[in-house]
Amino acid sequence: MDILCSSLMTPVGTLSLFEEDGKIVVVEWGQAPAGVETPLLKEAKAQLSAYFSAKLTKFDLPLDPMGTEHQKKVWDQMQQIPFGETWTYGDIAKNIHSAAQAVGGACGKNPIPILIPCHRVLGAGGKMTGYSGGDGIETKEQLLRMEKAVLSTLNK
Structure with missing residues (x-):
């Protein structure tokens, strides 16, 4: 499956979120190329916005970081x-x-x-x-x- 991405402005700069197979795999600083709004990316952006507005203290998103x-x-x-x-x-x-x-x-x-x-x-x-x-x-x-x-x- 393709990696999908979307960006949002935050108090700490522009963040780009990357989704693969229905899970967030990367968050980077900077603007991503033209993004796609999937339900997961919309939800991740909503949760980050709530976090930065002091309305959310715990994220509830499927994550799949690649590492050892x-x-x-x-x-x-x-x-x-x-x-x-x-x-x-x-x-x-x-x-x-x-x-x-x-x-x-x-x-x-x-x-x-x-x-x-x-x-x-x-x-x-x-x-x-x-x-x-x-x-x-x-x-x-x-x-x-x-x-x-x-x-x-x-x-x-």
Whole structure:
């Protein structure tokens, strides 16, 4: 099946969503080529708009990120971080029996940012670390401010 795409303007820039086989597979910054409005892409855009309007705190969309088994474990963990909270790379590493550096690598390869909230993952002690989307750390900070995020830990 073809990959279908659609774009929308958000407070963190233009986002393009890509769908394949009825699942979101990629979210990228920038305008996609002429897009197609499928029911899933319309719903994804509606949920993102609600998120940016502070009316949605949890996405409910079929996602299919392409990656290694380790990356998928990390991305699954990131989806468990509640809206407005943050975990550290170490929190996730401890939970999946991995190393924090490997978790950081998987975060950087997340193909579906925001929907899989890698912006909610911080370095040790709450240190603001890299972000691969938008304007990098500035975009990460903007998303966390919008969520009124507080530092939390997985294993309280």
